[in-house]
Structure formats: C-alpha cells, structure tokens
Amino acid sequence: MSESAQRELIVELAKSMFERGLTFGSSGNISIRVDDGWLMTPTGTSMDRLDPARLSKLDEAGRHIAGDAPTKEAFLHRCCYDVRENAGAVVHLHSTHSVAVSCLEEIDHSDVLPALTAYYVMRVGKLPLVPYFAPGDVALAEAVKGLMSESHAVLLANHGPVVVGKSLEDAVYAIEELEETARLYLLLQGQRTRPLTPQQVSDLRAKFPS
Numbered sequence: 204m205s206e207s208a209q210r211e212l213i214v215e216l217a218k219s220m221f222e223r224g225l226t227f228g229s230s231g232n233i234s235i236r237v238d239d240g241w242l243m244t245p246t247g248t249s250m251d252r253l254d255p256a257r258l259s260k261l262d263e264a265g266r267h268i269a270g271d272a273p274t275k276e277a278f279l280h281r282c283c284y285d286v287r288e289n290a291g292a293v294v295h296l297h298s299t300h301s302v303a304v305s306c307l308e309e310i311d312h313s314d315v316l317p318a319l320t321a322y323y324v325m326r327v328g329k330l331p332l333v334p335y336f337a338p339g340d341v342a343l344a345e346a347v348k349g350l351m352s353e354s355h356a357v358l359l360a361n362h363g364p365v366v367v368g369k370s371l372e373d374a375v376y377a378i379e380e381l382e383e384t385a386r387l388y389l390l391l392q393g394q395r396t397r398p399l400t401p402q403q404v405s406d407l408r409a410k411f412p413s
C-alpha cells in the first residue's frame with residue numbers, strides 16, 4: 204500500500220471510530236509502519252478531523268521529520284514496535300467500557316477479560332493489565348514493553364487499551380472486539396456467566412493462530 208493510501212486509511216478509520224463513540228475529544232491515537240518510518244496521529248487533534256497531509260511522520264529512529272507534532276503518547280507506540288517485530292500498526296483508545304473495566308478492583312491482572320466469545324479469543328486472546336502510571340512517567344514504557352512481549356493487546360490501568368496489529372485494519376478490529384467484550388463483561392456483572400471452556404479456547408487458538 205502506498206504511503207498516501209496509508210494516510211487516507213488512518214483518517215478514514217479514525218473518523219469511523221470517533222463517529223461510533225470509541226473515542227472522543229482529542230483522545231486516542233493511531234500509528235502505522237511505512238517504508239521509511241512511521242505515520243502517527245498528531246497531538247491535540249480530534250480523530251474525526253484529521254488531515255492526511257498533516258499526519259506526523261517519524262523516521263526510522265523515531266525522530267519527527269514532517270507534519271504536525273506527534274501524539275504525546277508516541278512512546279507507547281514505539282514500545283510496541285520495539286518488542287513486536289511483525290507490528291504494522293498500533294491503536295490506543297480511552298474507550299469507555301475498556302477504561303471502566305481497567306478501574307475495577309477485582310480483575311485478573313494477568314488476563315483481564317474472560318473468553319466470552321470466539322471472536323474475542325481470535326482477535327484479542329490475552330489481555331494483561333499494565334499498572335497505573337501518571338502521564339509522562341517513563342516507567343510506563345518499560346511496563347508496556349514487558350507485557351507487550353507476551354500479548355499483542357494490553358490494558359493500561361485507569362487509562363485504556365493499546366493494541367498491535369499486522370495491519371491497521373487488524374488493530375482496529377481487535378480493539379473494537381476488546382471494547383465490545385468489555386461492554387459485555389460489564390453487562391454480565393452479578394450474573395452467573397458461562398465463558399468458553401479452556402478446551403474451547405485452545406481449540407480456537409490451534410485453528411486460528413494469531
């Protein structure tokens with residue numbers, strides 16, 4: 204895909220997520236790997252009003268070389284590319300239901316959401332919780348790297364999800380599946396629930412390796 208097509212795709216998918224309430228204000232950010240570096244959404248810009256020509260361009264070393272200044276959360280994206288060799292894109296949102304789950308007291312920090320549906324298992328799989336760090340704390344980068352090495356999706360406590368995909372479409376589909384599963388999980392609170400069995404999960408993983 205040409206860089207101009209990649210720019211158009213970022214704008215299209217960002218607007219789509221914004222219009223469906225997955226992101227709001229100037230929150231959320233997207234990056235995509237291009238031949239000579241990365242494209243990233245700029246800081247302080249709403250996802251429904253991105254300009255393909257003004258997306259931030261970073262070189263192979265992560266230096267900002269063109270377009271508007273990148274998101275302040277650019278370091279989160281760099282962590283993902285550092286530890287996941289086949290990462291083609293990264294999406295990070297402050298999507299409501301995922302953030303709500305990240306604030307719950309009694310969740311399994313090694314894998315936050317149960318395997319409620321086959322598509323959750325296929326698109327997300329495992330979701331470790333990254334402990335809370337204040338914005339700008341460099342320790343967050345190390346914590347994300349550690350957990351991102353074992354799963355292509357992580358949930359930042361009291362903050363939101365970060366998801367890596369081989370392509371931007373893959374990352375968007377996965378983060379949308381994660382958000383919907385978080386919503387289901389909250390809907391089912393207080394009710395006896397029957398998630399997929401460990402055998403059903405391992406059968407899916409064997410049939411649809413990520």
Ligand code: ZN
Binds near residue numbers: 231295363
């Ligand atoms: Zn964030």
